[in-house]
Amino acid sequence: MMNGGSTGRVSHPGSRSRSKGTGGSFERVPGDEEESMSGEEEDEGSQSVYSDDEEEDDESSYESDLNTSKESTHQTFNIAKKETNRVRVWRTVLSAMLVITAGVVIVTTYVFLADNEDNEFQSTFDQAALTISDSMRFNYNKMLDALTSRSEAVTSLTLTAGLRWPFVTIPHFEIRGERAREETRSETYGFSPIVNVEHKDDWETYSVANQNWILQGRGIDVEDPANQPYLPTTPIIPPKITFVDPNATGESRLLPYPDGPISNSTPDTPFAVNWQMSPIPSLTYTINLNLRSSDHYRHLIQVLLDSQDPVLSDFTDLGKAYYETVLPEKEHQRLHESYVGTSEGRYYPAKDRPHSVLMAPIFNSFINGSQAVVGMLWVVVPWDWQLAGLLPQGTKVVDVVLDNSCGTTYTYEVRGPEAIFKGPGDQHETEFTDMGYTSSFAMQPIVKAYDPTMTEGATVILNGENYTLCEYKIHVYPTKEMKADFDTGRPETFAIIMAAIFLITGMVFLIFVRYVQQRQDMVMATAIRTSAIVSSLFPANVRERIMKDAEEQGRMDLMGGKARGGNWRLRNGGKENLGPKSKLEDFIGVEAIGGGGGGGIGGFGEEHDAFKSKPIADLFPDATVLFADLVGFTAWSSEREPTQVFQLLETLYHAFDQIARKRRVFKVETIGDCYVAVTGLPEPRKDHAIAMARFARDCMTKMKVLVVKLEVPLGPGTADLSMRFGLHSGPVTAGVLRGEKSRFQLFGDTVNTAARMESNGAKERVHVSQETADLIQAANKSHWLTPREDKIHAKGKGELQTYWLEIRRDNNASGTLSDNESESSDYSDFTEEASSYEEDVDGEIVLDERSQRLVDWTVDQLSRLLKQILARRKLLGIEANPEIAQRQVLDFSEGGTVIDEVADVVQLLPFDPRTSNLDDMLDDITLSAEALSQLRDFVATIATLHNDNQFHNLSHATHVTMSVVKLLSRIIAADDPRKHYTGDGSDDSDMDQEAIDQRLHEQSYGIRSDPLAQFAVVFSALLHDVDHPGVTNAELIKEGAKVAETYNNKSISEQNSVDLAWYLFMDDRYCDLRGVIYHDEDELMRFRQLVVNAVIATDIADKNLKVLRDVRWENAFSEGSSESNQEIINRKATVMIDCLLQASDIAHTMQHWHIYRKWNEFLFRELYVAFLQGRCAKNPAEFWYDGEIGFFDFYIIPLAKKLADCGVFGVSSDEYLNYARKNRNEWETRGRQIVEEYIENAKDLHIPESAEEESLLSEYEQSPRRSIAPGE
Incomplete structure (x- = not known):
């Protein structure tokens, strides 16, 4: 600002003219420099002639300027003080607004969430109450319709069959009754014909003659001649119509009506005979009972006869006879518990729970005006059955009060589909009385005998008789348990959170105000000093101009900022008017850009209609x-x-x-x-x-x-x-x-x-x-x-x-x-690791980058298995014998060859529950640096011992190793045996961990529990093709190779690989490695046996070996073996290890088509090279197509089926079999064309000179050999 207001003239001692300043720039006006010089000379010449008055004027002018400067500074200070006070006032106002806003927001949040909870509670209860009300009404109407339709069916039956009333028996009544009880949710379904007095004797004769409906209901075929001798010849029901003795005290007693005429004016006539019932009564003494003789049914039946409409009884005590004959008390209780559930801590016998009876009339015809009631169908309705199953599982408890509106109430606790009887009376929780929901559900009123003392209900006269009519209602109330489900504490929690947010905001605001105040004080102090400096440098009019220009510039900057950001609100605010693109950006979020994912959303809520709102798209x-x-x-x-x-x-x-x-x-x-x-x-x-x-x-x-x-x-x-x-x-x-x-x-x-x-x-x-x-x-x-x-x-x-x-x-x-x-x-770290490895072996082994990666992977797999071996020893407390690792054991067959060591059964470790947690210890196990270095050196050396063949090379060995590792992982990762039903009736659901581990051990034939066996199999896969000559064993025999003579023309390449690798393994360099693998002579021998069996198993061309393998398979998996369980497991494990190596050696045939074709071409090229060298009698192109089909049909697919049949490889066995079949079919379709491509591609092959006869084994023939003497 000072530079922007300067002129070309230097007006202050010590100041310098600049062409550019921090506040702006200026240009000199032509002639200014000359004028400045002349002015200086003039001043110098006139100083001697200054008068005292002029000097005083100058001093006065200086003082005036000084006072003006002080006044300006004081004015600036007053402005600063005024601004500070204004800021303080607004800060106080803002703080007060923040406090008020916090209070309003907290209270509003609490009230809103509390109201929301109450509304959710009210809505849930309303839904439950409405469901119960509608369901009860629906169930009652369904029950009434079921009785009415069956009544009409009986009328139709009698008219069609020409039956005469009351001599009617409904056929197959138990079958019909069971369906009727299910449909009406009733305990008992009955049929009662109306028997007039004049028909009494005839009815009694009829009923005895037709009593066999009871036997039919119990499943006895009375029409079968074979059952005739066993049918009762005497009545199994009361031969007379009975009535309830009105003079009996205590329990009711049934008596037969006396013989002779009975007046039609008797209150109990005409008789309503209890004839047929479902379920079939266990005791039949209530059959032929006149229901009108019971006080419970007399008025009910009379109203039915007078009104000719269905009638519904009040809450009814069914009496002792009902529970003795139809539903014994225990059976009755069981039915209720299975239907409605039992209450915790509250138990009411089923007979004490409310029941009612619904009756529907049966007419003698369908002609209106001439109809007469000739019978009735009736059901016993337990009300807790009607309330059960109305609400879905998980619905919280509601209280339902069943009210007959005549002073009798019962309370039920409805918990989801369960309806628990709480007891008589209105027992709902009183605090929810105002929320009660009341509705009626029965079309028929309750008919009671007239009682002048009863104030509830309505009085009606029917055929001159007075009756009291009541109405069934239900009152539904919520409960504290339901309310508690909606008392989430969210209002309090969010209120506290909001309070904490405002508290933190307030604290941050105070800290911010403090820093702002400090900054304001610094700015103001700087402004005062600047104002003082400006005042001391410029006259008042110039200073005001400068200040005014600065203020104007500030306003322009502010307006410019607004202009630049004027559309900010339009672009980022006002979400209610967002367009599709803005909605999309809001939906995706800024975080989604750059990998945040369009994976989207969890979906819309259940109540959201995806088609009511505009799609989010653009x-x-x-x-x-x-x-x-x-x-x-x-x-x-x-x-x-x-x-x-x-x-x-x-x-x-x-x-x-x-x-x-x-x-x-x-x-x-x-x-x-x-x-x-x-x-x-x-x-x-x-x-x-x-x-x-x-x-x-x-x-x-x-x-x-x-x-x-x-x-x-x-x-x-x-x-x-x-x-x-x-x-x-x-x-x-x-x-x-x-x-x-x-x-x-x-x-x-x-x-x-x-x-x-x-x-x-x-x-x-x-x-x-x-x-x-x-x-x-x-x-x-x-x-x-x-x-x-x-x-x-x-x-x-x-x-x-x-x-x-x-x-x-x-x-x-x-x-x-x-x-x-x-x-x-x-990347450099990775390459440095490789280069450092080369330095570790002192330059003796130099591998290309690809081979080095193969070695690193193999070392990683083997070291993991070595850790398992060490972990097992640690769990069992086994100490390794250091002497055994120092010994070089080379001869195991007493002058024989490797194949002589092949065993029918290899011993695996028995199950030991202490090793169940083996995997949990691996993180705590560390291989010694010496052992790991020796392992790496050994694997690298083995890699160099592989010849540069087209197929049998290091890459193939690693591919086989990888397949072995995969199949082993499937064996180890066996399914939990509790997931599979054994089929022997045993229950595995409660197996303890030791039993589970024992079962897994048996399912995997012990391989899962034997880390040494696992290591040996992977170890064998690595070395099984060491020094492979690139031709078949048959060709070596034909050539008369010395190596073939050495191994007696049997499994030549395989034995050679074992010997070479084993000689290397016994080198003094690998003592620490051997000490990790085995700890005593037994372990050494077992390890050797596993390696020999596994490598020799890869010779699939030897017919004698194939016969031996088939026999071993048959012996291992045949039933009825007399061997011990461990011997059977070892035998099966031996076969499985053979199959595992064989399948892995040709794994490419049971993998993806591209993998198969790649390795198949490598094998073709290897044999083609041998043919060109004269080491293969026949051109592989001539037999390759048909040979592959035969190989699939007679070896690969049968082997894959064996993998599936043995059941230890999990999904991998099915995977291998499926790939084998697919590749076979693909080869059959495209094989001839592919062979032509092989031939074309083979033209660029470099044909090496014929391989030497001598094997690398000759380098080791002078190595010291010794055998382990018995007992040594």
């Missing part, structure tokens, strides 16, 4: 879509466990997500091994094509680093994986396709074209369309593009010109990743 006219696919992934995954597949994908895609966040690329989804991303949405960007191109470049670079690092944990071939990328630019429709598992998706031709770019691309290349290339060229990046020589054909688009994208990194390019340094360091 068109983005400028976007670039990327598809990235792993090349070779399907074949690679067929060799791996599912966990390894996911480890690869998670590692790669997590790295891609991190790159996406840095590049502001939006990850859409992953489809299998395909990664889909897009730029240009949800926030449009002009450089979407450039950004996506760089993203593809970065992902490809990162992927190359990661697959190399992952090869050790994931196995060989991982580093060979690559990716191809496809890019296309254009309009994209993006949005959320609502529904179940909704997610963010892309639609349109751009997406389809991008997918075609990827599918028509090449591995490790980025394939872009013409549209994307145009955008890259428009950005002056034409040097990134290389036109593809051939045009691709896309469905629906014809031929397309496409481009390869090649972005070369530039040290100064802005497009490089911010973590390039970390990427390069990661």
